[in-house]
Amino acid sequence: MTDERFAVCVYCSSSKGIDPAIVDLAAEVGTALARERMIVVSGGGGVSCMGALVRAARAAGGRTEGIITEFLVDLEVADRESDELVVTSSMRERKAEMDRRSDAFVILPGGLGTLEELFEIWTTRGLGEHNRPLYVVDPQGIFDPLFAALQGLCERGLIKPEAFSALQVVRDVPTLIELLRSARA
Known part of the structure; x- marks a missing residue:
């Protein structure tokens, strides 16, 4: 294990009232990243999946x-217990700062905001702006219909195969951790 900084940006939901299994997944990811001495970079919220992720990591x-x-x-009830909480003036600045701090990206099942973050970081990878790993952790297959549709776009030449394959979907946290260990090495 290295002492060198390795930060993982986790995109996840801050919505209330979602499936508790998704919130539990966020907590499991937070715990696993902390045990690997990987820094958790989040959207700074303290509720729902975001809150579960960071509380578990710190615990x-x-x-x-x-x-x-x-x-x-105020809207997301900021995670004021964060080791470092950065407040930006816009979403564009927020995403740029999350991107700047991160060595890898993990996407958990989420809504429009999470999908927007997924597509932006995936697009910039496909354009060659970065070469950092991208992982979707989806034990329940929630995103399977979406990725099937995207595979169809790839088959029609609308998405380059190398861009499509830059995103890895995993079904469990231990697999994610093995991939992140390899990426860090």
């Missing part, structure tokens, strides 16, 4: 860095 001895906009500080 396991990990470091959390939250990036949130001024507008969302």
